[in-house]
Amino acid sequence: MSIQPETHQVAPTNIIDSPVREEVSGNFVIHSDGTVTDTRTGLMWMRCALGKTWNGATCTGNGKENFTWDQAMTLRHDFAGHDDWRLPSIDELKSIVDKTRTPPAIDTIAFPNASDSIFWSSSRNATHPNYAVVAWSMGFGYGCPYVNSRKDFFRVRLVRGRPVLGILSDDAVSKVTSFPAEEAPVAIQVEPHKGESTNIITPFSFLGSMGVYH
8 A cells, every 4th residue: 555645735944843734824934733834933822722622724712711810821731742832922913914905904814713812922121111910912903002900800821932022023023013012002090999890091192083092
């Protein structure tokens, strides 16, 4: 009995532990196990946000599983044969923003049924006066970064691979997000009255004309 040669293409060598390649969307190699790999960074991403389920073809469920920042930082997850999934940094989240597709500002072929909600990053804001209680997040409605209280509940998309910083050139960054992290609107913690829940107010005065929301 003769052995037939493999017919699938081999993924680029910078991609980590790549399963069989099925198709390509932009910079993303789409795999059959519910993951995609970004050929620019070598990072592997879950196609579904936590709370949604990969059914072999798409992401199902409402995906409304939200976490505080501290909860998100301690998440441990086994998926697609890997147990080293982690919360992405703000730079890594910026790398999958696609502002030509808003909303949501993400490649919805690589990330089907993607949400336009806010997603936590692992990054702290070292220059913020409330450094100890805030962290960066990314709004995938229009691809804008925010600083929020770590007690806020947001969604999570996990990544694996070597952590990266400054992974894109200045030109590439301008294409994926028009707001550098330093200029992102800052969430303000409002002290609640007794018996009331805590509110977060985010100033959008300089974003109002763009209709930014979350």
